[in-house]
Amino acid sequence: MTLLARHLPGRVRTRATRRARRRSAAALMTVTACVATLASAPAQAGTPTYRDARAPVQQRVADLLGRMTLKEKAGQMDQIAVARMQGDCEWSGGALDETCMKTVLDDYAAGSVLSGGGMGPEKNTPSDWARMVNSVQKYAVENSRLHIPVLYGVDAVHGHNNVLGATVFPHQIGLGATWDARTVRDSGAATARAVAATGIDWNFSPVADLARDQRWGRYYETYGEDPLLAGALAAAATRGTEHAGGAKRVAATVKHFAGYSEPSNGHDRVPADVSMRYLQDTLLAPYRRAIEAGADSVMVNSGAVNGVPATSSHYLLTDVLREQWGFKGVAVTDWEDIRALQAKYKVAADYPEAIALAVNAGIDMAMEPYHAKEFTDGLLTAVRRGLVKERRIDEAVARILRLKFELGLFEDPYVDAGEADDAVLGADRALARKAATDSQVLLRNEGATLPVPRDARKIVVAGSYADDIDSQAGGWTIGWQRVPEGVELPGTTVLEGIRSAAPKGTDVVHAKTAEEAAGQAATADLNVVVVGEKAAAEGEADTPRPELSADQQKLVKTLKASGKPVVVVVIAGRPLALGDASGTEGLLMAWLPGTEGGHAVADVLFGRANPGGRLPVSWPKKTGNEPMYYQQLPGTNAGTESAYDAAHAFGDGLSYTRYAFDAVRPSRTSVAPGDAVRLKVTVSNTGRRGGELVVPVYVSRPVSDVLAPARKLAAFTRVALKAGQSRTVAMTVPARVLAVTPGDIDGAGTPRVERGAYEFTAGGRTAEVTVR
Template identity: 70%
Template sequence: MPANARRFRTKTFLTLATAAACVAAVATVPAQAHDNRPTYTNPKAPIDLRVKDLLKRMTLAEKIGQMDQISVVNTQGDCQWSGGDFTESCLKNVLVKNAAGSILSGGGAGPTVNTPENWAKMVNTVQKYAVDNSRLHIPVLYGVDAVHGHNNVLGATIFPQEIGLGSTWNPSLVKDAGAATGRAVAATGIDWNFSPVADLSRDQRWGRYYETYSEDPLLAGTLAASAVDGIQHADGAKEIAATVKHFAGYSEPSNGHDRVPADVSLRYLQDTLLPSYKAAIDAGAKSVMVNSGAVNGIPATASSYLLTKVLRDKWGFQGVEISDWQDVRALQTSYHVAADYPGAIAKAVNAGLDMAMEPYDAQGWSDGLTAAVNRGLVSVKRIDQSVTRILKLKFELGLFEHPYVDASKANGRVLGADTAVARQAADESQVLLRNDGNVLPLSSSTKKIVVAGSYADDINDQAGGWTVGWQGVPDGVKLPGTTVLQGIKEAAPSGTKVVQAAGAADAVTQAKNADLTVVVVGEKAAAEGSADSPRPELSADQQALVKSLKATGKPVVTVVIAGRPLVLGDADGTQGLLMSWLPGGEGGHAVADVLFGKVNPSGRLSVSWPKDLGNEPLYYQQLPGTNAGPQSSYDAAYPFGSGLSYTSYAFGSIKADAATARTKDTLHLKVTVTNSGARAGDLVVPVYVSQPVSDVLTPATKLVAFTKVHLNAGQSRTVSLSVPPSELAVTPGDIDGAGQQQVARGDYVFSAGGQSTTVTLR
């Protein structure tokens, strides 16, 4: 960088950004009183006309820039990863010379002092530079991964990771969590959220397992759709866009390692993997992020089948398709399906991609796509299609009229916001898996509780990866929130003594003289490939600790803080077992709520918990066959849907509105449920289907509908559930089955809570 390069210190830019916030309601191009103003500057004009007008005014170079997303670090310091103050030459290179259409904060990139106000000032600064200095005053889309709350911002309310939200089986709660996230994100000026993840959690080895809702397509899709609804319709917040990711099949790496290619049949792709994405897209998601991996020998980023035939032609998706981190370049450097970068860009763009997350090299993107056009590899018409979608999104989000936020209000809108929603989410995500002898809830007669385990007082690992930093909370940073130890101490009755064990030896000594020990075990926070685990089990030292505690003969309750089911080994068999997942800042309260009975646990596993290592991938929708060997069929330690309560429930009959129906009909079922216990509770009511005979192999049981109901003690309710034809449809044909899904004629057995009814489809 030249020695005389003008550098804008943070405080200078913050002043500019604050000023920008004061004119947030003013159009980026001043509206004129006469009618000859450009149509795209007229907020009353239809969006399609505004887009068309702006597009015709743009040069090819400006259009190409709109299709690139650059990391904010390329506008700071030395224009690379050094961070620090904004640098005008860097801003000019990214936002003016190369006309980048989007900026992102990824990998922990943010303001030097991490506060909501400084985030808002940072985003305002970038936005103001783009608006003031780009030829046509086009604002940028600003993206961030806010996957469990506004998790990049220190002090923002941290929600449970998606795997925990999946265990709530509560779409309305997931929507509320999404709305809370949307409000926080919007308060900091960000308009594009890379969430939710609609991938399926079927392989416990995979490092992004905890970012998913469920192994089941219906449950995952329903919750992802709810998240989209919440994020994009947060009351009182500026408009932001949700992103369905990672389309498609990202969670199917052949050996469990992140980004390893998937090899799946088209039938499995169509019947099992695609529905969860479609549900979220049908909920109105404005963007889709593409799978970083390859499927059946083709990188997803270069797959016209996925990006055009399925998304555009079959599903009618009209939003923006964006790649993941440097994935267009990877077509050349990693996958070797292109000889050079222009060729890689051409493959991605022609497959249907609208924007590349090319975080470091704005000039390289501009030069590469320009070369692709000059070589006849990409048409200007194709570029116009993508830029039209990008501009349309910017208009839909109101960025041309309201590009800035009032940074002075960000702290008040983010810090400590929506903790009640986070508390409820953490409460409902707790899954009680063992309660031998009704050891829980703890009674007032419990006089001494020992709390042991290295995860008992660790708020950072309790939040997991993608929290403040990419791999989790950075060293030296303390996340606000309540640990399990703190939660237990706060919730314990006045006559109950809570003692924290100093280590393994002290834990055993203390346990011998206690009424009960709560041992908190788990795994360290990590993300993506760093979170891959070839052996997803509890570590040897933790197994040894729990084994020693069991040997004292005193009751032991195990609390697991982890983003996946862990094989417990020698730690198995304690009187109580509570899966807490990665519950976030309110996790300590949530664990204590369940332990002391303030909350009746209602969480149910949204995944399957394996008995032993080597059973991955494990999921309940196994196909029938001539399986041989122990555990070769579905044989989980805790099956999908498992979870205990402090009350008891009874399922009455399940009835269909008709014994016969047409294959195109939506079926309507009624299930009677009763709380036969002594306290109120929330019950998940799932309906499964099986086919006694089917030309194509189908799982022995498959979830086709569910709801969650509140029942007072002694109360009965009849709940109605609907099963659309799409839940029964399968891909017909032989091994090469790839045609349109169909609902086969024949008998279908619907079951709930051990009760069943048969419907014949004609």
């Protein structure tokens, strides 16, 4: 979502604040006990069914809905920013203001509140976050007529990234490089536990968009360019979020549905023009996997697809999402997107008409962060004009209420703020380090330069990014775009990680500039140069030339001239055309590895970890070929630069050991069109040390009725192998993975599996299966 990020002061601990915390916690526990007692007590004569925790959720929803006025229903469909209830209630931040809370939570009964990037409490500590959220909930429960709690949302997209001191995980693009659903699931669960400890029950994650244009600033928020990989990992994150364990459950949100990552010129929120075949067969696939994993909500694409804003698309939000896929959860807009139908897209004459377009298309909740009154009044006006029927509003509100009941908010809307610091500060650092380590992709290692030789006595670490924790964490960290100036983010930089991991007696020298590097490199045993791009988020991170800056290319060129080995480490959210920085002895892609990233990079450089990450995207040789992805369709002149010509292809990655693919065997060589294909792949570690191998299986068509890519990922797994060990792994390719939209240019058909031959390949080994 787009918003003006606000930074609030960092963690301050004093005896006075600890005493205040204990008093607040004691008072809150009393309130919680009263509410819980009321909710769990046996239903007495006259007690509303919706207050009876033993009643079925469906009955509770129907009972509560029947007691609500139309205005109260409209309020439930609005989500407003917490900044509208703080300070002067005009984005100043600070303490909650009761007058503004009354307007939002009582007068207009807003059903949901969010903390956008940078919107936190006066003091940015987990306990203060918990007290802020508790206060919002307490006001809503005690002052609204029917005592309905709010859904509280946040963008915790790589750990609880808004909270100072919370462990910052790698961004999704790095997790995509692990090719490991278990690591992604565990990272999602760790994030959910931290989010829940601060009272928040709704996380706007995971992203199921595809990364196919390096110019796009939100490239790093995806799991990669392949729909199967992105869908499997988004599904894993969803399961991790919603089954994290603990007393409080957190709802996951699949975003940005659908086609958000396809802006026609690489800039954020620019309309996409895509064929129906590409939309059905490629873009929709990862969202569907995450929704089938049980996602409670979907956030809708802010952009337009084929001339229609997604927020007003009945086809996307009802025909596909509800009727084809059977989604039962809540569909929420992104930041102020209903108003955009009038103000930017101009498909509505006024705000009530814009609201009607979105609600009738299938929107259940509007992220209208600024004006609760205007949304409620606008929806009521749309009803009076006959633009929206009340039964459609009942349908939307029922979904919202059902989610609140399922999350247990009516029984236990609060958390113990006194426990938040211990639950969040520094939590799950070992997991974050493992995730960052598993995401490292080694792309060059000429002359076995790595691991760093044990007898190395001098290592030059060059570049400002070597000691830049803020850029290492990336966008959406504490603030919206990046860590706000003046805030010290806890964590370990690459320089600190190398110094910590270097053997005793090894001199580690930091050279920030080309001049400093020139004076040190000639006497070094190894030069490690850390390059990258500054942290940023949507809009600001867009770039027409995704390449390494000229000064960084000069720095690498200077080190190369020394004649000593050079290893380039890239800290960035996308592959960058390296120019003069290419051709070094070593190249390690570290992505945006988070607060434990310095240790992760050092673990790989010094051989404490065997790199197992593989590229989830394609790495271009130079700029100008965007969009670029390995599934680009064949043309008639494949020798030109219009062909797929990557510096490093999707799936590339090296190891400190050697692997062999021994066989690919299908369980049957002939299957029916609706059958899954079951394969067994035998792999071996033929080297001298253990490691983890990504095992991808690709499928290709010798002949196809419509154009097919040269290869398409059909299945994958990640397997640990000791030195000399062989294993046979079983994988299943669902029929849906093989399906394509048939027919002519209009692409109007329903996806199906074509009859004929299919070739399945893993590591150069191939097996053929016929669909009869």
